[in-house]
Amino acid sequence: MVGVAVEVEGLTKSFGSQNIWSDVTLTLPPGEISVLLGPSGTGKSVFLKSLVGLLKPERGSIVISDTDIVRCSESRLYDVRKLFGVLFQDGALFGSMDLFDNIAFPLREHTRKTEAEVRRIVLEKMDMVGLQGAERKLPGEISGGMRKRAGLARALVLDPEIILFDEPDSGLDPVRVAYLNQLIVDLNAQIDATFLIVTHDIGTARTVPDNLGLLYRKHLAMFGPREQLLTSQEPVVQQFLNGRREGPIGMSEEKDVAQVEAEMAALQARGGDRHNGVGPKGAVGGDAVPPQLDPSPGLPERRAQRRRQERVARMLHEFDPATADAIRASLPADLLAQADAGVLTPPAGGRHWATDSTQAIGVLPGPRDGR
Numbered sequence: 093m094v095g096v097a098v099e100v101e102g103l104t105k106s107f108g109s110q111n112i113w114s115d116v117t118l119t120l121p122p123g124e125i126s127v128l129l130g131p132s133g134t135g136k137s138v139f140l141k142s143l144v145g146l147l148k149p150e151r152g153s154i155v156i157s158d159t160d161i162v163r164c165s166e167s168r169l170y171d172v173r174k175l176f177g178v179l180f181q182d183g184a185l186f187g188s189m190d191l192f193d194n195i196a197f198p199l200r201e202h203t204r205k206t207e208a209e210v211r212r213i214v215l216e217k218m219d220m221v222g223l224q225g226a227e228r229k230l231p232g233e234i235s236g237g238m239r240k241r242a243g244l245a246r247a248l249v250l251d252p253e254i255i256l257f258d259e260p261d262s263g264l265d266p267v268r269v270a271y272l273n274q275l276i277v278d279l280n281a282q283i284d285a286t287f288l289i290v291t292h293d294i295g296t297a298r299t300v301p302d303n304l305g306l307l308y309r310k311h312l313a314m315f316g317p318r319e320q321l322l323t324s325q326e327p328v329v330q331q332f333l334n335g336r337r338e339g340p341i342g343m344s345e346e347k348d349v350a351q352v353e354a355e356m357a358a359l360q361a362r363g364g365d366r367h368n369g370v371g372p373k374g375a376v377g378g379d380a381v382p383p384q385l386d387p388s389p390g391l392p393e394r395r396a397q398r399r400r401q402e403r404v405a406r407m408l409h410e411f412d413p414a415t416a417d418a419i420r421a422s423l424p425a426d427l428l429a430q431a432d433a434g435v436l437t438p439p440a441g442g443r444h445w446a447t448d449s450t451q452a453i454g455v456l457p458g459p460r461d462g463r
């Protein structure tokens with residue numbers, strides 16, 4: 093099984109007169125892991141719900157397996173939805189059912205499998221998420237981390253090709269977040285499905301995904317390979333990935349330009365983000381691109397890894413020098429040699445990313461701090 097691509101183009105969603113976001117364009121490449129960041133209330137959950145067809149955006153398209161789910165028939169939408177597994181924030185388990193019955197639920201609801209087959213699949217998925225032996229536990233009897241794992245096992249039973257994670261780290265201690273992150277990478281290596289994770293955890297954003305995106309001021313400020321956002325000079329991207337107060341994002345609303353300029357000057361004077369120390373939610377000072385998490389020993393390599401390396405090697409010319417250097421550092425020698433020899437052509441079929449960061453909204457002149 094290989095994950096499928098999700099191609100979002102010009103997507104706009106409002107509730108009545110309240111616009112949530114406009115003109116969101118991005119591609120989730122097949123089998124890759126992407127993380128979507130954004131200040132609270134910017135509509136990340138609304139975006140996830142739109143992807144599974146629970147909410148209808150009024151403009152734009154979401155193409156999955158040749159179907160635009162914004163416009164397709166209900167019966168086709170029903171079929172496309174079967175490609176998705178969703179891990180909801182609280183695991184969304186039924187409190188009165190034990191873990192076995194919770195995880196078996198989609199199989200009993202949507203398939204005609206025998207109880208023996210159901211049992212085999214449920215135990216296999218429980219094993220994959222490290223819940224062996226917990227079949228008879230009730231959701232109320234286990235920890236938050238175990239509930240997330242149970243929700244994940246349930247999201248896996250119909251063999252999804254796309255998995256959406258809504259704040260998988262919420263309510264977990266840092267050690268449990270680290271285990272869950274490793275589990276996400278391990279699952280990706282085992283099933284090669286397309287993953288999209290909404291999170292506020294910067295440690296997760298820095299180390300787990302292949303691609304990063306940031307929703308801000310009702311737009312997708314940036315979406316691209318992890319190296320692009322981790323080396324970005326865009327003030328709002330830097331502010332978010334470093335978890336700091338200085339920058340365009342305010343406590344509850346936007347700051348005015350003069351205030352942001354004064355803050356950025358003060359930040360620069362004290363040496364930029366490198367001197368922030370350790371901030372909230374796993375933010376660390378500096379703008380380095382840390383190594384990406386590998387699958388645990390004994391597991392296969394992530395098949396998406398080589399596909400992604402080939403893809404970004406073809407895109408090197410699209411990025412600024414800092415991003416291109418960081419991407420080059422991640423490429424194996426053969427691809428690097430081909431890129432340098434100029435034999436890699438840009439991907440056919442056009443757009444792969446919302447790379448036009450000049451469109452980023454409300455962007456102020458970026459101080460080149462710390463460089």
Ligand SMILES: Nc1ncnc2c1ncn2[C@@H]1O[C@H](COP(=O)(O)OP(=O)(O)OP(=O)(O)O)[C@@H](O)[C@H]1O
Pocket residue numbers: 107112130131132133134135136137138139
């Ligand atoms: N069904 C709905 N009807 C009307 N407004 C809604 C609906 N669902 C969400 N909203 C509004 O959409 C906005 C974005 O909400 P959403 O939950 O997607 O934000 P978020 O980015 O996921 O936030 P957080 O990071 O805090 O989880 C909010 O203002 C919310 O009130």
